[in-house]
Amino acid sequence: MKILVTGASGTIGKRLIEIIKARNHEGVAFLRSDVDILDEKSMHAYLDQINPDSIMHLAKSDELMTTHLLTWSKKHQKKFVFTSSYKVFSGKTVEAPYQVYDRPDGTDEFALGKIKQEDLCFEIYPDSYVVRLAWQIGKAPGGYNMLSFVQEQLKQRGVMSASKGLYLSLMFLDDTCHALIDLVESYLPGMYHLNQNDGYSFYDVIHYLKHEYQQDWIVLDDAKKFSKNDNMENNKVKVTMFSEMGMTHFE
Numbered sequence: 001m002k003i004l005v006t007g008a009s010g011t012i013g014k015r016l017i018e019i020i021k022a023r024n025h026e027g028v029a030f031l032r033s034d035v036d037i038l039d040e041k042s043m044h045a046y047l048d049q050i051n052p053d054s055i056m057h058l059a060k061s062d063e064l065m066t067t068h069l070l071t072w073s074k075k076h077q078k079k080f081v082f083t084s085s086y087k088v089f090s091g092k093t094v095e096a097p098y099q100v101y102d103r104p105d106g107t108d109e110f111a112l113g114k115i116k117q118e119d120l121c122f123e124i125y126p127d128s129y130v131v132r133l134a135w136q137i138g139k140a141p142g143g144y145n146m147l148s149f150v151q152e153q154l155k156q157r158g159v160m161s162a163s164k165g166l167y168l169s170l171m172f173l174d175d176t177c178h179a180l181i182d183l184v185e186s187y188l189p190g191m192y193h194l195n196q197n198d199g200y201s202f203y204d205v206i207h208y209l210k211h212e213y214q215q216d217w218i219v220l221d222d223a224k225k226f227s228k229n230d231n232m233e234n235n236k237v238k239v240t241m242f243s244e245m246g247m248t249h250f251e
């Protein structure tokens with residue numbers, strides 16, 4: 001399968017291209033320098049030239065770029081994947097764990113932008129895949145990945161605050177990339193949640209990573225400041241859950 005990836009130089013996109021290739025597909029990076037992303041003709045001509053079987057739209061784009069990708073995908077009946085985020089939920093009116101059928105209740109600019117584009121996908125091309133991703137855990141700090149946050153905390157405070165009362169949607173970056181490929185290989189279009197956290201606090205996860213990555217982090221519970229269940233229910237796509245990896249609850 002020829003898979004075109006937008007946002008290919010980003011945190012997830014870069015690794016996704018590598019994993020697409022490792023799985024014997026053709027991974028092509030969308031190059032913004034080669035096309036006017038706001039112009040439909042330019043975008044359609046660019047896509048005609050590449051002619052991918054599937055588009056994975058990871059770029060931090062506006063609605064216009066997304067619209068052009070959608071209209072081309074619909075016209076040619078190609079697979080189209082839009083990556084959204086767990087952040088479309090705020091937890092204010094929708095109770096966690098968030099389900100795919102829950103209407104997102106996020107009100108900040110990022111959430112509203114993502115919700116609008118999610119809706120756009122199904123309006124323009126009902127056979128889209130809309131995938132809400134969890135916060136990514138990479139192998140090392142870099143880009144928008146949980147380990148960058150850990151590194152920053154340690155730099156600023158010398159300790160890592162991780163609440164025993166905080167439940168977040170989290171997933172290892174490589175597993176996310178594999179799941180995105182699994183989706184277009186084997187699953188039907190629709191709304192998906194990709195999340196490996198089946199009930200572990202941020203404190204548990206940080207302890208697990210400390211051990212797995214052999215780090216000497218000092219980890220403190222911050223439950224008084226941060227207590228919230230912000231976890232999505234993983235649905236349909238088979239992923240290895242944290243419990244299956246041997247994660248434990250720390251006292």
Ligand SMILES: NC(=O)c1ccc[n+]([C@@H]2O[C@H](COP(=O)([O-])OP(=O)(O)OC[C@H]3O[C@@H](n4cnc5c(N)ncnc54)[C@H](OP(=O)(O)O)[C@@H]3O)[C@@H](O)[C@H]2O)c1
Pocket residue numbers: 006007008009010011012013030032037057058059060061062065083084085086132133134135136143144145146
């Ligand atoms: N990282 C996470 O933990 C996480 C969690 C939940 C959801 N997500 C979602 O997953 C997707 C990828 O996330 P990411 O962390 O890999 O993002 P990222 O590191 O911020 O990369 C986004 C990429 O978008 C492209 N881009 C930037 N500005 C643009 C613009 N104005 N117009 C068009 N393209 C632009 C750039 O790629 P090029 O220069 O190659 O075009 C950039 O590298 C996003 O939809 C994000 O919301 C990520």
